[in-house]
Amino acid sequence: MLGIIGAGNMAEAMIAGILKSKTLDSKDIIVSNYNKSKAEKLSSKYGVAAAENIDVIKNSSIILLAVKPYALLNTLELYQNELADKVIVSVAAGISVSDMENVNTRLKIIRTMPNTPVQICEGVLAYVYGANIAENDKTFFQSIFSKLGMFIEIDESKIDAVSSLTGCSPAYIYQIIEAMSDAGVRMGLPRELAISLSAMAVQGSGGMVYNTGTHPAVLKDKVTSPAGSTIEGLAELESKGVRGAVISALYKAYEKTLLFSKK
Ligand SMILES: NC(=O)c1ccc[n+]([C@@H]2O[C@H](COP(=O)([O-])OP(=O)(O)OC[C@H]3O[C@@H](n4cnc5c(N)ncnc54)[C@H](OP(=O)(O)O)[C@@H]3O)[C@@H](O)[C@H]2O)c1
Missing domain, CATH: 3.40.50.720 (NAD(P)-binding Rossmann-like Domain)
Known part of the structure; x- marks a missing residue:
């Protein structure tokens, strides 16, 4: 039992x-x-x-x-x-x-x-x-x-990092899915459909990395054609500092977790 x-x-x-x-x-x-x-x-x-x-x-x-x-x-x-x-x-x-x-x-x-x-x-x-x-x-x-x-x-010395990367990150991914669905609504999609499409795109992309073991940068390159639409979006993400924001968001959560661990 x-x-x-x-x-x-x-x-x-x-x-x-x-x-x-x-x-x-x-x-x-x-x-x-x-x-x-x-x-x-x-x-x-x-x-x-x-x-x-x-x-x-x-x-x-x-x-x-x-x-x-x-x-x-x-x-x-x-x-x-x-x-x-x-x-x-x-x-x-x-x-x-x-x-x-x-x-x-x-x-x-x-x-x-x-x-x-x-x-x-x-x-x-x-x-x-x-x-x-x-x-x-x-x-x-x-x-x-x-x-x-x-x-x-x-190893127990890594558990706070794991906590930040996996315990906290669902909240960030939910926020990203919500933002993606806002973009879908802006393009004229009904809200429910925009949420489902965004969630499935995130789930499928995570599955591609997890199940194939392919580096995410390689997978990114495969869907980015020269002078295409995807590279336009990637350039926008880079200019807005999204990668840096993600790294520091997870690190902030890690620092806070360390503080809790020391109490
Ligand atoms: N939520 C997450 O994503 C997540 C992820 C990883 C780990 N955790 C861990 O999971 C644990 C629980 O978190 P949670 O989000 O599930 O919190 P929660 O929803 O507040 O649940 C904790 C429950 O434990 C009950 N409780 C407290 N002391 C008790 C006792 N001595 N005997 C019997 N019941 C008692 C509380 O009852 P009352 O409401 O009556 O006080 C409450 O229902 C935490 O230790 C947290 O660190 C959570």
């Missing part, structure tokens, strides 16, 4: 993705939340069970802690005895494996950094194993979470 403590946005994204990937059935998931109605809402939407924190822990062998970072260490401290032989999966930004292991050195910790597209199994889930995670714990964790998109073990 997978237990989930905290029934917010990330918990819902994970439940939706896990059910879509069919690694678990809804009867294999049990959720709790301080405000019980939020767990009950997920229960009626996805068919998972809703319960109190303590019952979630008692009935599960792997527990996803999907509470806000400020609540994570308190939760671990409060339930450290009951959690001692369970696999604990944290999604909290800025709380290190050693922060969690310092609560109780027996805890079996896996620190993850998912992004919200895990809900359609097209997310990124980066993870770091704690000191007490055994081979069978790894296999168990992978059997549930590996189908949520790109599933990648990383």
